[in-house]
Amino acid sequence: MKLLIIGGGGMIGQKLASRLATDDRLGKHEISELTLFDVVSPAGPAGAPFPVHLRTGDLSNVDEAQALVDQRPDVIFHLAAIVSGEAEEDFDKGYRINLNGTRHLLDAVCSIDGYLPRVVFTSSIAVFGAPFPDAIGDDFHTTPLTSYGTQKAIGELLLSDFSRRGMMDGIGIRLPTICVRPGRPNKAASGFFSNIIREPLAGAEAVLPVSEDVQHWHASPRSAVGFLLHAATIDAAAVGPRRNLTMPGIAVTVGEQIEALRTVAGDDVVGRIRHVTDEKISRMVSGWPRNFRADRATSLGFQADASFEQIIRAHIDDELGGTIG
Amino acid sequence: MKLLIIGGGGMIGQKLASRLATDDRLGKHEISELTLFDVVSPAGPAGAPFPVHLRTGDLSNVDEAQALVDQRPDVIFHLAAIVSGEAEEDFDKGYRINLNGTRHLLDAVCSIDGYLPRVVFTSSIAVFGAPFPDAIGDDFHTTPLTSYGTQKAIGELLLSDFSRRGMMDGIGIRLPTICVRPGRPNKAASGFFSNIIREPLAGAEAVLPVSEDVQHWHASPRSAVGFLLHAATIDAAAVGPRRNLTMPGIAVTVGEQIEALRTVAGDDVVGRIRHVTDEKISRMVSGWPRNFRADRATSLGFQADASFEQIIRAHIDDELGGTIG
Numbered sequence: 001m002k003l004l005i006i007g008g009g010g011m012i013g014q015k016l017a018s019r020l021a022t023d024d025r026l027g028k029h030e031i032s033e034l035t036l037f038d039v040v041s042p043a044g045p046a047g048a049p050f051p052v053h054l055r056t057g058d059l060s061n062v063d064e065a066q067a068l069v070d071q072r073p074d075v076i077f078h079l080a081a082i083v084s085g086e087a088e089e090d091f092d093k094g095y096r097i098n099l100n101g102t103r104h105l106l107d108a109v110c111s112i113d114g115y116l117p118r119v120v121f122t123s124s125i126a127v128f129g130a131p132f133p134d135a136i137g138d139d140f141h142t143t144p145l146t147s148y149g150t151q152k153a154i155g156e157l158l159l160s161d162f163s164r165r166g167m168m169d170g171i172g173i174r175l176p177t178i179c180v181r182p183g184r185p186n187k188a189a190s191g192f193f194s195n196i197i198r199e200p201l202a203g204a205e206a207v208l209p210v211s212e213d214v215q216h217w218h219a220s221p222r223s224a225v226g227f228l229l230h231a232a233t234i235d236a237a238a239v240g241p242r243r244n245l246t247m248p249g250i251a252v253t254v255g256e257q258i259e260a261l262r263t264v265a266g267d268d269v270v271g272r273i274r275h276v277t278d279e280k281i282s283r284m285v286s287g288w289p290r291n292f293r294a295d296r297a298t299s300l301g302f303q304a305d306a307s308f309e310q311i312i313r314a315h316i317d318d319e320l321g322g323t324i325g
Numbered sequence: 326m327k328l329l330i331i332g333g334g335g336m337i338g339q340k341l342a343s344r345l346a347t348d349d350r351l352g353k354h355e356i357s358e359l360t361l362f363d364v365v366s367p368a369g370p371a372g373a374p375f376p377v378h379l380r381t382g383d384l385s386n387v388d389e390a391q392a393l394v395d396q397r398p399d400v401i402f403h404l405a406a407i408v409s410g411e412a413e414e415d416f417d418k419g420y421r422i423n424l425n426g427t428r429h430l431l432d433a434v435c436s437i438d439g440y441l442p443r444v445v446f447t448s449s450i451a452v453f454g455a456p457f458p459d460a461i462g463d464d465f466h467t468t469p470l471t472s473y474g475t476q477k478a479i480g481e482l483l484l485s486d487f488s489r490r491g492m493m494d495g496i497g498i499r500l501p502t503i504c505v506r507p508g509r510p511n512k513a514a515s516g517f518f519s520n521i522i523r524e525p526l527a528g529a530e531a532v533l534p535v536s537e538d539v540q541h542w543h544a545s546p547r548s549a550v551g552f553l554l555h556a557a558t559i560d561a562a563a564v565g566p567r568r569n570l571t572m573p574g575i576a577v578t579v580g581e582q583i584e585a586l587r588t589v590a591g592d593d594v595v596g597r598i599r600h601v602t603d604e605k606i607s608r609m610v611s612g613w614p615r616n617f618r619a620d621r622a623t624s625l626g627f628q629a630d631a632s633f634e635q636i637i638r639a640h641i642d643d644e645l646g647g648t649i650g
Contacts, residue, residue: 091490129566141466143485143567150486154479160468161475165416241454242468 001029004073006059006105007080008036011181012122014043015225016077017052021045026075027233037068038080059101062108069108075118075232078105083188084126087148098151106158110167119159119170120231123244125217127153127174130287138246138296145287156244163236163243171231171239173297176219176249176304179257180315189284193218196254197261197312200272201324209278212255215290219249220311222318223304230302238300248304250311251291260308264316265324326354329398331384331430332405333361336506337447337549339368341402342377344550346370351400352558362393363405384426387433394433400443400557403430408513409451412473423476431483435492444484444495445556448569450542452478452499455612463571463621470612481569488561488568496556496564498622501544501574501629504582505640514609518543521579522586522637525597526649534603537580540615544574545636547643548629555627563625573629575636576616585633589641590649 003026007013017036024031035053036042044052057064059080069076080101081087087094102121109117126149127142142153152174159170181194192209193216199206219227227247239245252260262270294302305311316322328351332338342361349356360378361367369377382389384405394401405426406412412419427446434442451474452467467478477499484495506519517534518541524531544552552572564570577585587595619627630636641647 139466141464142482144482145489145566147486147490150482153482157467157469157475157478157482161472164470165472241470 001026001031001075002033002035002071002073003031003075003077004035004037004068004071005077005079006037006068007078009038009040009042010079011183012178012221012224012228013038013077013079014045015221016079016228017045019225019229021048024049026229029074035068035071035073059105060096062104065101065104066108066111069105069112072112072115073117075120076105076109077228077232078102078119078121081122081152082148084146084148085189087151088146088189091147094147094151098148099154102151102155103158106162106168110162116166116169118232119168120228121155121159121170121172122228123152123156123172123174124149125174125176125246125289125292127156128289132289135251135291135293136246136289137293146284160241160243164241169236170243171234171236172244173227173231173302174244174246175224175227176217176247178221178224179218179311180220180319182221182315182319189281190216190288192281193254193257196273197257197315200261200269201265201312201316201320203272205272205274207274207276208254209276209281210254210285211277211282212258213253214285215251215253216285217249217251217289217292218305218308218311219247220305220314222314227302234300245297245300245302246292246294248294248298248302249292250305250308252308257308260312264309264312269324326351326356326400327358327360327396327398328356328400328402329360329362329393329396330402330404331362331393332403334363334365334367335404336508337503337546337553338363338402338404339370340546340550341404341553342370344554346373349374351554354399360393360396360398384430385421387429390426390429391433391436394430394437397437397440398442400445401430401434402553402557403427403444403446406447406477407473409471409473410514412476413471413514416472419472419476423473424479427476427480428483431487431493435487441491441494443557444493445553446480446484446495446497447553448477448481448497448499449474450499450501450571450614450617452481453614457614460576460616460618461571461614462618471609485566485568489566494561495568496559496561497569498552498556498627499569499571500549500552501542501572503546503549504543504636505545505644507546507640507644514606515541515613517606518579518582521598522582522640525586525594526590526637526641526645528597530597530599532599532601533579534601534606535579535610536602536607537583538578539610540576540578541610542574542576542614542617543630543633543636544572545630545639547639548574552627559625570622570625570627571617571619573619573623573627574617575630575633577633582633585637589634589637594649
């Protein structure tokens, strides 16, 4: 089975590649080769028992999208995106990559007769915009309040229509905010949800720019990789024509995040969080989802983390070698 | 006030132009000129007291979209679309006109600094796909089951995002199925809802391809023009960031349509309807919406027809000079 990860250099893409290298299979199928594509050269996973191809390019270039697809991967993971903050700052870039790039990819898939790959598209809870019910159900409308969310919602619609027409076999998964995101902060406006856990655990200060009563919807990187693998192997007939699924997650307030951190790591670590309100971020966050009922995805076998404490412990295990700084 | 109707040669475009010519104003503003644009040369409205420009072209051509917008109309009515049946038959044409064309238009508007026209976009209840609740509320998700519905749903998302960013001032209106549609049948799969009223009233036979218990959501051409005028003049602040509104209508079964026709025109006219089931159309229609609660639009002052009988009487007045054939 040939696999392609677009956005393979990103945090989730790299973790997915590592997991595939460890498993050496996807569902029932052995992996014959893996291609990682990104705008800058992605690293290959260590110790992969199958050939790994590393490619760089710009998905908004029609020819590059076509060249990737011409290799006829059996499963395409489309993770590439300009993140929310940057897509809001740079209107043209966001639409060029997140909308045009996605469309080029899907058009390229459809252009090959008899080729029907599974395409796993990472959408986002940013497809939803306030005001919200207490918990957003599976049939709540998508009225995004960011350009990023708009671009993801459009990608979902294309994926569904092209799949309905039998031109590809797509599954869209609306990822919760990924927490704890390892490494350095990226331009996602949601970065602070991870910063306030990751930085104190590493012995550094972190700034909390919003109030502690802000509630949000989280999944760990481990869960995100699990979602991707499940989406790649799930029976499309069980999913039906509504190909886009809100992934399960954990709804916690920032205050609850901090208390979980205190339980896991103690008062000193929590003391490294500084409260410095940022009005711009607070205003953006007030339009974000707080809680979901992800009934469809749960009934289809997608599994969330058990608690925010478990999310923190997974981060310590996976990123810090089990040690708190 | 300068006005532009894209799709000005279509049935609704022509009725809108006639109404504007009669009124000589839109809301509080006198009309200084009107441009009708369509793929084939549209007719100008009779007796217009302002200059009327007739233009032909292809909206999927970037330069044509830009040239239209460079005239800086104060209000743009974007009614142009490849209809549902044709967009389903011809994948490329549907996406080229309904998606690329709309995007070119909106991009052209955004490209002019300080230009903030009201853009009225006719969306459709085809943005919704089965299964449905008994009545579809304003926060039900858009999961279209046709490419046409997908293209309209994407247009809605772009309209909202571009309006939110202050690059235009858009209002999207989801039209019910327009009934009774005058003239000859077009390629819309929903054509039979009108055919079974219009043809018998004109002394001709009509084929009913679905069961009489099929329920659907209708508005007259008169109401549709009323929706467009209201959408062109409504205060955007009252609408808020959710710029796309399900228009009010009347939910009736085909059987109720036929009984209304009997009440208005008698048994002989009803006798001209032949029941010839078409499995393909029946299957398509089974995925269509049946009923709505259009609370937002109603509270914002959009007004539906009072009954299906009134819809039939309006057709007889407007199209048949008050006489039944």
